[in-house]
Amino acid sequence: MSKTKKVAILYGGRSVEHGVSVNSARNIFEYINKDLFEPLPIGISKTGQWFLTSGVTKDIEQGKALGLILDAQRPGFTLLSSGDRIKVDIIFPVLHGTDGEDGSIQGLIKAMDIPMVGTGVLGSSMSMNKIVAKRLLKEAGIPVTNFVTFHYTEKDKISFKSISEKIGVPFMVKSASLGSSVGVSKVKDEETFKTAVDEAFRYDDYMIAEEFVVGREIECAILGNHPPQASYPGEVVINSKYEFYTFDAKYVDPDAVKIELPAKLEPAEAERIRELSVKAYEALSCEDFSRVDLFLTQDGKIYINEINTIPGFTNSSMYPMMWKERGIGFTDLISRLLELAQERYDRSKRIERDFNSALKF
Structure with a gap:
């Protein structure tokens, strides 16, 4: 350039x-x-x-x-x-x-x-909506947790009992299209359920209730197009005073988490995580870069939690840290993203936008 x-x-x-x-x-x-x-x-x-x-x-x-x-x-x-x-x-x-x-x-x-720079209209909209993303990942044979979904018009009909029978207790309630753990709650009983539903619908017309997974919080950084590359996974170890990875744990409390880079994983586990992360990235039409969040259970099961198409670049953000661990510093990473965007834009110029026909207008 x-x-x-x-x-x-x-x-x-x-x-x-x-x-x-x-x-x-x-x-x-x-x-x-x-x-x-x-x-x-x-x-x-x-x-x-x-x-x-x-x-x-x-x-x-x-x-x-x-x-x-x-x-x-x-x-x-x-x-x-x-x-x-x-x-x-x-x-x-x-x-x-x-x-x-x-x-x-x-x-x-x-x-x-x-x-x-980054994922276009299709991939952004699909990845941002947790409901659409999970349905597409499931259709692609990529493991996700059990979930149920609701629209705001169904709010008064949502039952703690019916959800708990389907996905167990505790479970997570989330706004469908937000990140950074905003609009996210852990539900243990009827009382926390009502508050969680109100919080989820405060930010979105759709909410999703997901099975709670006891496992390790693993993240994997993806970079590039055709084919994309996966970093070695990192792990977010959350302080026991937090019941899940909340907004405050992510951005406010400096003692909330410990980052393990690289994550302590068996080689086969790490490779499976990298493989599933790339498959999820491609299944949701992501471009240039994304961060894939996963769960790893004690018995070795891996679930895709969500994909962030514009991952954070703050001082505590995992995406740049994972590439730094692979030898790509912040400045070089930014340059590479700008190069990828330009290359993709240049390739897009091959697509015809005019069609010659006998149609009169």
């Missing part, structure tokens, strides 16, 4: 994971190879306004207000104060959760016809 590549780093967004996005983008802005790329931080406020910021900051609205140029012949952004056009060569979305990781931003960028 030439030294003139301008990279728009999208961060913030209208999501409960807004703060996590800011922290991830801050690291990408800091570690991107500035000899090769010129980073342009573009923050999206919690109300959905876009701003060009001088650096990655939580005070997004202090930046310069932007408009989007939805013209595939000359796409980009415009400063609302002056009308000046800002052209970018590639976009790196670092948006977690709703309106960032679910295919919506990916569709907008595709319409602008600008190269973009």
Whole structure:
């Protein structure tokens, strides 16, 4: 890539994971190879306004207000104060959760016809929705835990008894399309069940109840396309004061978890985890990079928990740590992701968008 590549780093967004996005983008802005790329931080406020910021900051609205140029012949952004056009060569979305990781931003960028890092519309939307993802993984023969699903219109009919008979107690209740353990609860009885259902529907119209798995929390980083590569797995060892991997355990409490890199696994276990992670990545049409979260039980069973198509890049995030353990540092990893995005965009130009026929219009 030439030294003139301008990279728009999208961060913030209208999501409960807004703060996590800011922290991830801050690291990408800091570690991107500035000899090769010129980073342009573009923050999206919690109300959905876009701003060009001088650096990655939580005070997004202090930046310069932007408009989007939805013209595939000359796409980009415009400063609302002056009308000046800002052209970018590639976009790196670092948006977690709703309106960032679910295919919506990916569709907008595709319409602008600008190269973009990460999974496109199809893979993003399928992976973000835990219900759709689990159904597709199950159809592909990839092991997932037992689950049941509900829409908000069924809220008053959801029964603790019927769910517990199907998947046992305790079980997990989750919003269908969120990450970072937001809208997630562990249910042990009727009282915790009602609170969990209210919490799940607070953030989504769909909820999923999943079988609780007693096992090790394993993660695997995937990088590349056709074929993708899997890192060696890592393990998240959670402090016993937490009953599961909560938001606070992930991002707030520095003593909540211990990271094992590489995870202490038998060679056959590690290889099976890597193999299943790649299969899940391909089954959900992921591109460029993702982090696969898995469970490993004491009797050796492996279950795919979920896939994160825009994994965190914070100081405590497993995705960059797993590649660092393999010898790929933060800066080189960012460069590789930008190269993958450009290569994929260039390949996409072979696809015809016009069809000559006898149709008159």
